[in-house]
Amino acid sequence: MSTTLNVVTSQEYKYGFVTDIEADSVAPGLSEDVIRFISAKKGEPEWLLEFRLKAYRHWLTMTEPDWAKVNYEKPDFQRIVYYSAPKPKVAKYASMDEVDPELLRTFEKLGVPINEQASLAGVAVDVVFDSVSVTTTYKEKLATVGVIFCSFSEAVREHPELIRKYLGSVVPAADNFYAALNSAVFTDGSFVFIPKGVTCPMDLSTYFRINNKESGQFERTLIVAEEGASVSYLEGCTAPQFDTNQLHAAVVELVALDQASIKYSTVQNWYAGDKNGLGGIFNFVTKRGLCKGKGSHISWTQVETGSAITWKYPSCILLGDDSIGEFYSVALTNHKQQADTGTKMVHIGKNTKSTIISKGISAGDSSNSYRGLVKIQPRAEGARNFSQCDSMLIGHTCSASTFPYLEVQNRSAKVEHEATTSKIGEEQLFYFQQRGIPAEEAISMIINGFCKDVFRELPMEFAVEATKLLSLKLEGSVG
Amino acid sequence: MLSIKNLTASINGTPVLKGIDLEIRAGEIHAIMGPNGSGKSTLGKVLAGHPSYEVTGGEVLFEGKNLFEMEADARARAGIFMGFQHPIEVPGVSNASFLRLAYNKKAEAEGRDELDPLEFDDFIHGKIKVVAMRSEFLDRSLNEGFSGGEKKRNEILQMAVLEPKLAILDELDSGLDIDALRVLGDAVNTLQRADRALLIITHFPRILEIIQPQFVHVLSGGRILKSSGKELALELEERGYDWVLAEAAAGGAR
Numbered sequence: 037m038s039t040t041l042n043v044v045t046s047q048e049y050k051y052g053f054v055t056d057i058e059a060d061s062v063a064p065g066l067s068e069d070v071i072r073f074i075s076a077k078k079g080e081p082e083w084l085l086e087f088r089l090k091a092y093r094h095w096l097t098m099t100e101p102d103w104a105k106v107n108y109e110k111p112d113f114q115r116i117v118y119y120s121a122p123k124p125k126v127a128k129y130a131s132m133d134e135v136d137p138e139l140l141r142t143f144e145k146l147g148v149p150i151n152e153q154a155s156l157a158g159v160a161v162d163v164v165f166d167s168v169s170v171t172t173t174y175k176e177k178l179a180t181v182g183v184i185f186c187s188f189s190e191a192v193r194e195h196p197e198l199i200r201k202y203l204g205s206v207v208p209a210a211d212n213f214y215a216a217l218n219s220a221v222f223t224d225g226s227f228v229f230i231p232k233g234v235t236c237p238m239d240l241s242t243y244f245r246i247n248n249k250e251s252g253q254f255e256r257t258l259i260v261a262e263e264g265a266s267v268s269y270l271e272g273c274t275a276p277q278f279d280t281n282q283l284h285a286a287v288v289e290l291v292a293l294d295q296a297s298i299k300y301s302t303v304q305n306w307y308a309g310d311k312n313g314l315g316g317i318f319n320f321v322t323k324r325g326l327c328k329g330k331g332s333h334i335s336w337t338q339v340e341t342g343s344a345i346t347w348k349y350p351s352c353i354l355l356g357d358d359s360i361g362e363f364y365s366v367a368l369t370n371h372k373q374q375a376d377t378g379t380k381m382v383h384i385g386k387n388t389k390s391t392i393i394s395k396g397i398s399a400g401d402s403s404n405s406y407r408g409l410v411k412i413q414p415r416a417e418g419a420r421n422f423s424q425c426d427s428m429l430i431g432h433t434c435s436a437s438t439f440p441y442l443e444v445q446n447r448s449a450k451v452e453h454e455a456t457t458s459k460i461g462e463e464q465l466f467y468f469q470q471r472g473i474p475a476e477e478a479i480s481m482i483i484n485g486f487c488k489d490v491f492r493e494l495p496m497e498f499a500v501e502a503t504k505l506l507s508l509k510l511e512g513s514v515g
Numbered sequence: 516m517l518s519i520k521n522l523t524a525s526i527n528g529t530p531v532l533k534g535i536d537l538e539i540r541a542g543e544i545h546a547i548m549g550p551n552g553s554g555k556s557t558l559g560k561v562l563a564g565h566p567s568y569e570v571t572g573g574e575v576l577f578e579g580k581n582l583f584e585m586e587a588d589a590r591a592r593a594g595i596f597m598g599f600q601h602p603i604e605v606p607g608v609s610n611a612s613f614l615r616l617a618y619n620k621k622a623e624a625e626g627r628d629e630l631d632p633l634e635f636d637d638f639i640h641g642k643i644k645v646v647a648m649r650s651e652f653l654d655r656s657l658n659e660g661f662s663g664g665e666k667k668r669n670e671i672l673q674m675a676v677l678e679p680k681l682a683i684l685d686e687l688d689s690g691l692d693i694d695a696l697r698v699l700g701d702a703v704n705t706l707q708r709a710d711r712a713l714l715i716i717t718h719f720p721r722i723l724e725i726i727q728p729q730f731v732h733v734l735s736g737g738r739i740l741k742s743s744g745k746e747l748a749l750e751l752e753e754r755g756y757d758w759v760l761a762e763a764a765a766g767g768a769r
Binding site: 458462463464465466467468469470471472473474475477481482484485486487488489 | 563564565566567586587588591592596597599602603605606607608612613616617620621624656657673677
């Protein structure tokens with residue numbers, strides 16, 4: 037008769053379809069030959085091939101990290117397909133007419149504005165399907181103000197000097213196991229360059245789609261904002277529903293020079309596996325921003341709702357004096373999902389400031405951990421950090437953990453950390469219901485209240501999406 | 516309005532209500548009194564549809580309809596309100612938006628127009644005067660950081676907003692000083708009309724001097740042991756509960 041908390045979701049993943057499209061793929065497995073194949077496929081210069089091979093050789097000496105609070109069967113790297121591209125095998129479509137209509141329908145179904153005329157949002161989009169960028173919209177318009185926004189492969193061809201200067205400058209090829217793997221086999225991604233003094237006239241966005249069952253996605257994103265430049269960048273992702281796991285190991289590097297500002301927002305909705313934990317994406321991502329210049333500002337906002345396993349710590353290196361790093365995160369896990377996510381704020385410059393707001397929501401049998409490092413280096417005079425890590429539990433069989441690490445080597449630093457754990461229990465729901473509010477709406481209102489501090493950092497359209505997404509993900513959590 | 520017949524209920528398999536009979540008609544004010552652990556609060560929660568309690572027998576009709584066929588939120592929209600003894604805190608959800616959603620859910624159910632935020636703002640400023648609440652409480656998170664008294668004030672504000680047919684007030688007086696009790700008691704009296712009813716759950720008679728019941732029931736061990744007029748409350752204040760229990764025990768032995 038009554039509503040009880042029970043942790044069975046009825047909501048199906050609505051992006052789980054597969055596009056039946058002929059793909060140009062390399063056989064599964066990883067070797068120097070495969071890397072040479074990818075590099076040749078993309079017509080890369082010798083130095084980039086060397087970068088890849090060096091990373092690969094280093095990767096061979098590394099072991100997969102196991103310190104995160106996640107359990108999974110380690111991927112067999114010889115069974116992954118490292119290159120898969122929809123045919124025709126042109127690296128670049130001259131016009132939208134050349135794009136396979138099946139591919140266009142895919143993005144239409146996903147609601148991604150691939151067609152400039154049909155796009156209402158006025159957001160420029162780079163669309164990445166498995167290993168290649170399909171199209172980038174509004175490129176010409178952006179070029180008039182000097183903004184470069186294109187696929188990574190194109191950037192390698194058209195702007196090699198910029199790529200060579202910045203690639204690996206924030207996340208070195210040997211940084212960690214997955215970053216090294218990515219550096220060896222990355223296939224495509226986005227490149228953004230905002231020249232000195234330019235405020236990017238529209239939001240830039242990349243949409244990632246994994247389609248191939250065996251393929252891994254190893255994208256590379258590099259955003260450079262020169263002195264006084266600013267940009268807001270959005271990232272979205274989905275994948276079809278398979279009962280095997282797909283590996284997604286991306287690297288994102290941000291560089292902000294003097295007084296530059298980069299705002300990077302992610303809504304991650306990779307397929308999470310079914311309610312018994314079968315299938316889903318392994319999301320092992322390295323994201324790092326370098327506040328290189330004085331007064332520079334990098335802000336990460338992420339809404340993580342998908343993936344079977346999430347291992348992700350968007351970080352800021354606050355090198356420039358007076359630079360600011362921010363991390364706003366909502367991570368939601370349901371069923372058998374596991375997330376170990378957080379940030380690193382490394383204060384090197386004087387009077388650097390960082391803010392961390394993390395909201396973890398766990399439902400079902402999921403496990404949700406916040407892991408964060410705040411490091412104040414010796415010459416970071418006057419550094420300040422504020423961290424707030426809140427966890428919310430829905431039901432009785434999920435877990436939430438917080439692992440804050442703090443290293444302070446300068447006495448003038450001020451560091452504050454707050455943490456709370458709360459529970460949407462029967463009492464809270466009953467209170468809402470007793471006021472005539474149905475349980476589903478109650479949960480949505482409670483969750484949105486809980487995430488408010490993060491959602492208000494998102495661009496308007498993304499905030500609306502994120503709100504809907506969370507409600508959708510939790511639909512049926514209350515039975 | 517509310518007709519309870521031989522109601523039994525349990526929590527985690529333990530019987531708490533062991534056969535309650537009670538008739539509440541429109542215009543009436545009833546008080547349920549009794550020692551701690553007697554089942555008073557349980558009765559309120561069972562009527563409101565709390566998920567932890569299992570109804571094991573009996574029948575409850577609200578305006579002729581079987582109450583147990585309605586979910587808790589449907590009961591609320593049908594006009595049953597419960598003032599909580601311990602209202603919960605909800606960070607990030609503004610008091611005003613919560614109140615407006617609750618109001619609109621009820622309005623929708625009754626086929627009335629819903630209020631947009633501006634209309635609701637006018638509406639609610641009229642209501643907060645009734646409970647002498649400062650308007651800043653509307654913008655704060657629901658009950659978050661409210662004192663015990665402020666939470667109770669907020670409960671009665673919600674009652675004023677929803678104008679229920681039947682209000683069940685569970686220990687309204689706990690956590691209130693005498694002045695605040697006077698304000699909220701008066702507010703409840705103003706809301707009481709010929710077509711509405713009140714069920715006051717308390718173990719202190721003090722509140723019944725302000726909200727005066729026509730009927731007082733003593734609940735103990737999951738049963739109503741004695742029902743009488745309001746003079747019973749005064750007698751309980753002077754003599755405590757033991758004599759009622761003794762009398763009932765004697766009656767049972769006879």
